Every structure is written in C-alpha cells, then in structure tokens.
Amino acid sequence: xxxxxxxxxTNLNKNILKNYPDYSIIGGEFTNNxxxxxSKVIFYEVLNNKKEEEIKELFSFLKEHxxxxxxxxxxxxxxxxxxxxxxxxxxxILIEGSTLEVLKQEKLLKRLGIALxxxxxxxxxxQDYGLIKDIYLDYKSLEDALWN
Amino acid sequence: xxxKDILNEYGxxxxxxxxxxxxxxxxxxxxxxxKNIDKALKMVxxxxxxxxxxxxxxxxxxxxxxxxxxxxxxxxxxxxxxxxCLNYKDRDFIKKLLxxxxxxxxxxxxxxxxxVKVFFNLVKVVVxxxxxxxxxxxxxxxDDNLYKYTxxxxxxxxxxxxxxxxxxxQExxDIYELIKDIYRSVS
Numbered sequence: 001x002x003x004x005x006x007x008x009x010t011n012l013n014k015n016i017l018k019n020y021p022d023y024s025i026i027g028g029e030f031t032n033n034x035x036x037x038x039s040k041v042i043f044y045e046v047l048n049n050k051k052e053e054e055i056k057e058l059f060s061f062l063k064e065h066x067x068x069x070x071x072x073x074x075x076x077x078x079x080x081x082x083x084x085x086x087x088x089x090x091x092x093i094l095i096e097g098s099t100l101e102v103l104k105q106e107k108l109l110k111r112l113g114i115a116l117x118x119x120x121x122x123x124x125x126x127q128d129y130g131l132i133k134d135i136y137l138d139y140k141s142l143e144d145a146l147w148n
Numbered sequence: 149x150x151x152k153d154i155l156n157e158y159g160x161x162x163x164x165x166x167x168x169x170x171x172x173x174x175x176x177x178x179x180x181x182x183k184n185i186d187k188a189l190k191m192v193x194x195x196x197x198x199x200x201x202x203x204x205x206x207x208x209x210x211x212x213x214x215x216x217x218x219x220x221x222x223x224x225x226x227x228x229x230x231x232x233c234l235n236y237k238d239r240d241f242i243k244k245l246l247x248x249x250x251x252x253x254x255x256x257x258x259x260x261x262x263x264v265k266v267f268f269n270l271v272k273v274v275v276x277x278x279x280x281x282x283x284x285x286x287x288x289x290x291d292d293n294l295y296k297y298t299x300x301x302x303x304x305x306x307x308x309x310x311x312x313x314x315x316x317x318q319e320x321x322d323i324y325e326l327i328k329d330i331y332r333s334v335s
Contacts, residue, residue: 004161011207012233013208016163037170045208047261048229049166051298073232074232074233074234075231075232075263077225077302113237114235114236117302118302118306119306122323122326122327126276126327131330139309139310143309146330146334148316
C-alpha cells in the first residue's frame with residue numbers, strides 16, 4: 001500500500017475511520033502548515049469545495065513533507081489524484097489496489113453505485129466501440145489516439 | 149433580479165456555493181417530527197429503522213435524505229451536497245425525485261453544490277451568489293464566465309479542448325452523445 005490513498009464507499013459513514021486509528025482526522029478549515037504536525041492525515045469529505053488544482057497542490061505538499069494521507073470522498077474525479085484506491089461496501093473493504101486496476105472493474109463499481117472518473121469511463125466506452133485501445137487520462141493523448 | 153424571482157420563474161435553481169446541514173446532530177431522526185415519516189422514508193429509499201438513529205451516526209446519504217424529507221412540508225426546499233453525500237445512483241434517483249416535487253407538487257427547490265455536474269439534467273439556470281447578492285446567472289453550462297467561480301466539469305473541458313483543436317464536436321453534457329459525435333467525426 002502506498003502513502004496516498006483514496007477511499008470511496010457505497011454509502012460513506014464515519015465508522016470506516018475507525019479502521020485507521022493512527023491517522024489524524026482533518027475537518028473544517030485548515031492551512032498546509034497546520035498539517036505539518038502530523039505524520040498521517042485523513043480527509044473525510046472536506047476537499048470537495050476545493051478546485052482540482054488546489055487538491056493537487058495539497059497532495060504534493062503532503063508528499064514533499066512525507067505525510068501519509070487518505071482522502072475519503074464520493075467525488076469520482078478525485079480518485080485519480082492518488083495511486084491507491086480502496087472501495088468499501090458499507091463498512092467492509094470490497095476491493096483495493098492501484099487506482100487504475102481497481103477502476104477497470106467498472107461493472108462491479110457501477111453495480112455498487114460508484115461512478116468512474118470521466119476520462120476513464122469515456123476511454124472504456126470508446127474501447128467498446130473499437131476506437132481506442134488504452135485508457136487516456138489527458139485530453140491531448142486521447143485526441144492523438146482518436147484522430148492521428 | 150433576485151434569487152426568488154429566478155426561483156419563481158424556473159421552479160428549480162442550481163446555486164454554486166457551499167451547503168452546511170443545520171440539523172441538530174445530537175437528535176434522533178424520530179425527534180425531528182417529520183410529517184408522515186414512514187411514507188417519506190419510503191420515498192427516499194430509507195429503511196424504517198433509521199428513525200431510531202442519532203443524526204451523528206447517519207451515513208452521508210442518509211443524512212442528505214433526512215435533511216430533504218424534513219423540509220417536504222415547506223413551499224421552498226433548500227438542499228445541498230448531492231455531489232459529496234450521494235453515490236451516482238443515488239444522485240440520479242434524488243434528481244428524479246426533485247423534478248417530481250417541482251412538476252407534480254409545485255414545490256420550489258434550490259439545490260446548492262460546488263459541482264456543476266450535479267445540475268446537469270436538473271436545473272435550467274445556475275446562479276452564483278455572495279450573501280444575498282447574485283454575482284452571476286447563466287442557463288448555459290458552456291458559459292466560460294461560470295467557471296470563474298467553480299471547477300469546470302471534465303466533459304465540458306474536453307469538448308472545449310477538442311473544439312479548440314478544430315475537431316467540431318457538439319456541445320453536450322451527455323457522455324453517450326459525445327461518443328456518438330466522436331464516432332461520426334473519426335469514421
């Protein structure tokens with residue numbers, strides 16, 4: 001398991017935080033400097049009001065300072081910002097692994113009500129139509145694969 | 149124009165902002181005195197045993213649904229955090245329910261969220277507010293000015309990128325329409 005993790009769940013409940021007793025729960029407003037006193041932090045649905053660039057900067061800051069972190073979220077786009085993904089079904093771990101490997105189990109995830117990040121879903125659908133062969137996470141690579 | 153005027157005109161308005169639940173978390177669900185609670189719970193797909201739970205022990209989707217049904221007797225219903233509380237199946241389910249409340253029961257609904265994607269197939273107008281002032285309002289999800297205030301959804305960002313590169317893709321918020329258009333374009 002890596003030091004940066006996203007957790008998604010079929011229905012998010014604070015009880016899952018009990019599984020990570022050595023992590024400090026971050027809630028409400030905070031600055032990056034506030035986080036320096038911790039070695040492990042867990043964000044429980046507190047990053048949704050931030051723009052993607054702000055979250056990327058926050059995660060880079062944490063990595064730079066060797067602070068392990070878990071982001072618990074229902075926002076499917078945020079899963080691509082960490083290398084490791086854990087999917088809970090209620091309060092039990094259902095699947096975990098590298099983010100892209102977990103996301104490839106699209107049928108299971110969708111059955112659970114968990115959405116895929118847009119670029120992953122689009123890539124998988126375009127694969128079904130035989131238009132591309134890989135998953136593309138950035139626009140230029142997808143465009144090159146489709147039109148060039 | 150004020151928010152109430154827009155609400156009167158459209159019935160359902162999306163507001164870009166942060167929403168905080170105001171329910172007292174130390175209370176049990178049954179203490180909220182929700183009218184016709186059994187029927188209301190059924191309407192939002194919650195089990196009856198949720199009545200015995202404290203609000204602080206609810207999962208986020210349960211909290212959202214209880215917040216909603218606690219306001220059903222009001223003419224104007226304000227709900228928020230669809231994107232952070234609900235998984236995508238629940239989001240679709242709740243969006244259909246909100247539309248039904250507006251169309252069949254003549255409720256007026258304000259949906260507060262920072263994620264514009266939540267407003268697709270739900271609202272006809274999106275409003276940015278600061279306190280009681282309207283900073284911006286638009287009916288067009290492709291309006292660049294809207295994204296001065298919040299993140300742009302990936303589907304809109306991708307289509308704008310492709311069109312900038314000269315690919316002539318139609319503006320849509322539906323991934324299947326996008327795929328059809330890409331298929332037509334590359335074939």
